[in-house]
Amino acid sequence: MDAIVKTLTRKTDEDRRPTVSEAEEAVRTLLRFIGDDPEREGLLDTPARVVKAYGELFSGYEASVEDVLGRTFEEVAGYDDIVLVRDIPFFSHCEHHMVPIIGKAHVGYLPDGRVLGLSKIARTVEVFARRLQTQESITAQIAHAIDAHLKPKGVAVLIEADHMCMAMRGVQKLGASTLTSTFTGAFKTEPREQARFMSMVRGFNYPA
Ligand SMILES: Nc1nc2c(ncn2[C@@H]2O[C@H](COP(=O)(O)OP(=O)(O)OP(=O)(O)O)[C@@H](O)[C@H]2O)c(=O)[nH]1
Ligand SMILES: [Zn+2]
Incomplete structure (x- = not known):
């Protein structure tokens, strides 16, 4: 029985996460695809660098x-x-297109007793930004994550971004920029x- 379950749930070859050397080989394929030569000196270490950068x-x-x-913490007078x-x-x-989105996020919330460490707000932006995304999804994901974990009276997220694609x-x-917002609760x-x-x-904008 166990063996059958194992067979049924075994990941197919396509589901398996590629190894580092397979990912590097894929970069070599792309280098050949764009018309360059992965064997020339300047590109020899590029596949390894690209995989590391990814x-x-x-x-x-x-x-x-x-x-x-x-x-989260509560002691805020x-x-x-x-x-x-x-x-x-x-x-x-x-x-x-897997090309950069460069933007700024503005994230606010109305506390209901508890607050977050300020850096955790910026870290939340990082968690969602460092994935393949649409701007709408990053905006909604940040708002809903803070809403679910902190349970504040409301969350407001505004994102302005430029899409290199x-x-x-x-x-x-x-220079065309896109604005997206998600509001929850009181917002x-x-x-x-x-x-x-x-x-x-x-x-x-307080004077400096
Ligand atoms: N809504 C939304 N669209 C995005 C985002 N990033 C890229 N896009 C759009 O995704 C769309 C993909 O459209 P397709 O027609 O399938 O692809 P394409 O032929 O490369 O489109 P063009 O960019 O118009 O050349 C494009 O209109 C992009 O501008 C995003 O964060 N949100
Ligand atoms: Zn795009």
């Missing part, structure tokens, strides 16, 4: 938002107003809270 650029697949958002971390820079890659190729519109139901979030993102 480990960093797509580290979000290994990262867990549960680990990042697992620790009764503070219960908006907490906003704005201008969080990120690099992602679009899932359609629209700048370097295709329609070639360098969704109360226009005043949403407006306050937007004015904090845009408005308060």
